[in-house]
Amino acid sequence: MHSLEIxxxxxxxxxxAGAGAALLLGAAGxxxxxxxxxxxxxxxxxxGETTVPHRLVFQGTVIGGLSGLDYDAAxxxxxxxxxxxxxxxxxxxxxxxxxxxxDRLGPPEWQQAVTLRQPDGSPFPRRQRxxxxxDSPNGPVADPESIRWHPRTxxxxxxxxxxxxxxxxxxxxxxxxxxxxLREFTLPPLLAFDPTGQRGPRDNLTLxxxxxxxxxxxxxxxxxxxxxxxxxxxxxxxxxxxxRFTLFDMISGQAVRQIAYQPDAIPLLPIPAxxxxxxxxxxxxxxxxxxxLVLERAYSTGVGNSLRLYLVDTRDATDTxxxxxxxxGNHRAAPKTLLLDFARVGLSRLDNTEGMAWGPRLPSGHRTxxxxxxxxxxxxxxxxxxxxxxxx
Numbered sequence: 001m002h003s004l005e006i007x008x009x010x011x012x013x014x015x016x017a018g019a020g021a022a023l024l025l026g027a028a029g030x031x032x033x034x035x036x037x038x039x040x041x042x043x044x045x046x047x048g049e050t051t052v053p054h055r056l057v058f059q060g061t062v063i064g065g066l067s068g069l070d071y072d073a074a075x076x077x078x079x080x081x082x083x084x085x086x087x088x089x090x091x092x093x094x095x096x097x098x099x100x101x102x103d104r105l106g107p108p109e110w111q112q113a114v115t116l117r118q119p120d121g122s123p124f125p126r127r128q129r130x131x132x133x134x135d136s137p138n139g140p141v142a143d144p145e146s147i148r149w150h151p152r153t154x155x156x157x158x159x160x161x162x163x164x165x166x167x168x169x170x171x172x173x174x175x176x177x178x179x180x181x182l183r184e185f186t187l188p189p190l191l192a193f194d195p196t197g198q199r200g201p202r203d204n205l206t207l208x209x210x211x212x213x214x215x216x217x218x219x220x221x222x223x224x225x226x227x228x229x230x231x232x233x234x235x236x237x238x239x240x241x242x243x244r245f246t247l248f249d250m251i252s253g254q255a256v257r258q259i260a261y262q263p264d265a266i267p268l269l270p271i272p273a274x275x276x277x278x279x280x281x282x283x284x285x286x287x288x289x290x291x292x293l294v295l296e297r298a299y300s301t302g303v304g305n306s307l308r309l310y311l312v313d314t315r316d317a318t319d320t321x322x323x324x325x326x327x328x329g330n331h332r333a334a335p336k337t338l339l340l341d342f343a344r345v346g347l348s349r350l351d352n353t354e355g356m357a358w359g360p361r362l363p364s365g366h367r368t369x370x371x372x373x374x375x376x377x378x379x380x381x382x383x384x385x386x387x388x389x390x391x392x
Contacts, residue, residue, distance in 0.1 A: 041311060041337060041339060042287075042311070042339060042390055042391060042392045043391040044309075044339065044340050044369065044388040044389065044390055044391070045388060045389040045391060046345050046346065046347075046386075046387075046388055047100065047101075047102065047103065047104065047105055047368065047387040047388060047389055048103070048104050048105035048386075048387055049105060049347055049348065049384060049385065049386045049387070050105050050106065050107045050108070050384070050385050051382050051383060051384050051385075052107075052108065052382075052383040052384075052385075054375070054379055054382070054383075055377065055379075058094070058110045058113060059110075059112070059113040060089070060113070061082075061088070061089045061092060061113045062084075062088050062089065062377065063082070063094065063110070063383065064082065064084070064374075064375050064376075064377045064383055065082045065083040065084050065374050065375065065376060065377055066080045066081065066082060066083075066354070066355055066372045066373065066374050066375075066383055067081055067082070067083040067144060067145045067146065067354040067355060067374045068080065068081030068093075068144065068145060068146040068147035068148075068158065068159075068210075068283075068354070068355050069081070069147070069355030069356065069357045069370065069371075069372045070147055070148045070149050070357045071098075071149075071357050071358060071359050071360070071370070072149045072154075073360060073361075076097070076360070077095055077096075077097070077111070078095065078096045078097065078098050078108075078357075079093050079094065079095055079096075079147055079149070079156065080093060080094045080096060080108075080147075080355065080372060081093045081144045081145070081146065081147035081158060081355075082094070082144065083143060083144050083145060083354075083374060084144075084377070085124075085126075085127045085141055085142060085143050086123065086124050086125060086126040086127065086141070086142070087126060087127060088377065090115045090116070090123035090124060091115070091116040091123065091124040091142040091144055092113055092114060092115050092116060092179075093113075093114050093116065093144070093147055093156075093158075093179075094110060094111070094112065094113055094114070095110075095111040095112045095114065096108045096109060096110050096111055097109040097111065098359070098370065098385065100359045100360055100368050100370065100387050101362070102362045102363065102364070102389065105370075105385060105386070105387040108385065114177070114178060114179045115179050116142060116144065116158070116175065116179050117175065117179045117180050117181050118139045118140075118181060119181045120139075121180070121181075122138070122139065124139060124140070124141065124142040125138040125139055125141060126141075127141045127163070140160075140162070140163075140166075140168040140169075140171075141163050141166060141168055142160045143160050143161040143162060143163060143204075144158060144159070144160055145158075145159050145160065145161050145207060145208050145209070145354070146158065146159045146207070146208065146209050146210040146283065147210070148210045148211070148212050148219075149212075150174065150212065150216065150250075151212050151213075151214070151215070151216030152216035152250070153174075154177070155174050155175060155176055155177065155182060156174070156175050156176075156177060157172065157173070157174050157175075157210055157212065157219060158172070158173055158175065158210070159171070159172050159173075159207040159208075159209075159210050159221060160173075160207065161204060161205075161206040161207055161208070161224075162193065162206060162207075163203070164193045164201070164202070164203030164204070165203060167193060167195065168193075169187070169191075169192045169193055170187065170191065170192075170201065170206040170207040171184055171185070171187065171207075172184065172185040172187070172207065172210070172219070172221055172248070172253075173185070183253065184253070185219070185248050185253035185254075186253050186254050186255070187246075187255070188246065188255045188258070188321065190227065190324065191206070191207075191223070191227075191244075191246070194228070197228070198228065198229075199227065199228050199229045200227060200228060200229075201223060201225075201227055201228070202225060202226075202227075202228060202233075205223070205224045205225035205233075205280060206223055206224060207221055207222070207223065207224075208222055208223065208224035208280070208281055208282055208283065208354070209221070209222035209224075209281060209282065209283040209284035209294075209295075210222075210284070211284040211285050211286045211292060212250070212286065213250075213286055213289060214286055214288065214289055215289070216250060217249070217250055217251075218247050218248060218249060218250055218256070219247070219248045219250055220245055220246070220247050220248075220284060220286070220292065220314075221245065221246050221247075221248065222243070222245045222261070222281050222283075222284045222294070223243040223244050223245070223246075223281070224243065224280040224281050224282065225240060225243050225263070225280045225281075226240055226241035226242060226243050226244075226326075227243075227244065227325075227326075229324065229325040229326075230242060230243075230244070230325060230326040230327075231326070231327070233278065233280075234263055234264065234265050234266050234278070234279045234280075235265060235266060235277075236265060236266045236267075236268075236269050236270075236277060236300075237265060238265055239262055239263060239264055239265045240262065240263045240264075240265070240279065240280070241262070241326070242260035242261060242262045242326050242331070242333050243260070243261055243262075243263065243280070243281055244258050244259070244260060244261075244320060244326075245258065245259050245260075245261055245284065245292070245314075245334075246258045246321070247259075247314075255321060256321075257319050257321055258319060258320045258321035259314055259317035259318070259319070259320060259333075259334050260317060260318065260320050260326055260331050260332075260333040260334065261281065261294060261312060261317075261333060261334050261336070262333045262336075263279055263280055263281060263296055264279055264296060264298075264308065265279070266278065266279045266298050266300060266306075267279070267298055267306045267308075268298065268300035268303045268304070268306050269300065269303070270300040270301040270302055270303060271300075271301065271302030271303055272301075272302065275300075275301035275302060276299075276300075276301045277298070277299065277300040277301060278298065278299055279296060279297070279298035279299075279306070280296065280297065280298075281294060281295070281296060281297075282295050282296070282297035282353065282354045283295045283354055283355060283356040284356075285356050285357065285358065285369075287311065290313060290314050290315050291311060291312065291313050291314070292311075292312045292314060292334075293309060293310070293311060293312075293339070293356065293369075294309070294310045294311075294312050294336065295307065295308075295309055295310075295353065295354075295356050295371075296308045296309075296310065297352065297353055297354065299352070304350060305350040305351055305352060305353070306342075306343065306350070307341075307342035307343075307350055307353050308338060308340065308341050308342065309338075309339045309340040309342075310336040310337060310338055310339060311336065311337045311338075311339050312334045312335065312336050312337075313334065313335060314334060316332070316334060316335050317331075317332055317333060317334035317335075318331040318332045318333075340388075347384075347386060349382065349384070351373040351374075351375065351381050351382050351384055352373050352374045352375065352376060352381060353371050353372065353373045353374075353384070353386075354372070354373065354374045355370075355371060355372030355373075355374075356369070356370070356371050356372075357369075357370055358370075358390075359387065362389060364389070366389050366390055366391050366392070367389075367390045368387055368388065368389060368390065369387070369388045369389075369390045370385060370386070370387045370388075371384075371385070371386045371387075372384070372385050372386075373385075
């Protein structure tokens, strides 16, 4: 979620020094909604963290707003998507190297800044002020959020949250590695903005995460928050209404299934009470053919961010694709199990983390799991990479 227009206040918070850099067993200290009798849950071991200087300039662009992250083992190459809506420079992604070993995460080595292209080959236009669709005559404004390597073609898949105030819908597109547009997926009608504001997604709370299936046959896309007709957003006293994860057939680009996922209540009370606070899904990632990792990211004014990683089994959820509205009794949400509360890791800080990707395998055979934060181009925030060993 791009938050330049919502004053978020400082998003830094010191963690207890005694938290340590190890630990993190499955769902320690948290109730699980997963079925009983399942295999032991994965564990995560912190490898390290690194940060990027604020507003670092690279190839004439300002690095920041990193909302999406992915890694291609064949190329040993990372991609990081900026959610700059062409306000600073044209919408873009970066290629980079990120040294990851069993005991160290090195600083990123930036390789190239690549401009995202519209179907006609032009860059995406800068967002205009005023709120009318006619304010963007040169095409839709892109609000880039997630980026993934296509497992079969080597192209890139990416999502945009659109702009509800401009009447510009969210989208999922495939592009070449040089940013050229290749095609667009077909979203279910219920994921389009409603001009009356009665149904559909909320502005700036739409397509936040993408996760291709391991075999490349499908693509999961996660909404950050509930549709208007599906219920209210989370509060500090109540969980949010379910948000929808949609599975697309990779070849046709059509939706074939959908499940509901219920985010937590906002875990931190804002200061002062009643100030801005939120919680939602910021990224998803396939663990295997049926299980998803889901990253929930919360923010409370005057306190800071909260980050929690959940494990979800997509097989244990109702198909909601044909349901115009979700309400109690007409669906079964996907069960979720807490794998990691970032507040217990011992990181130097928690920020607006939106990128999550598998990294290279370690000599142990375990995968690495890497996260990246979106600093919103705000000097009070940070672009941070964090790496874990993922132990199954």
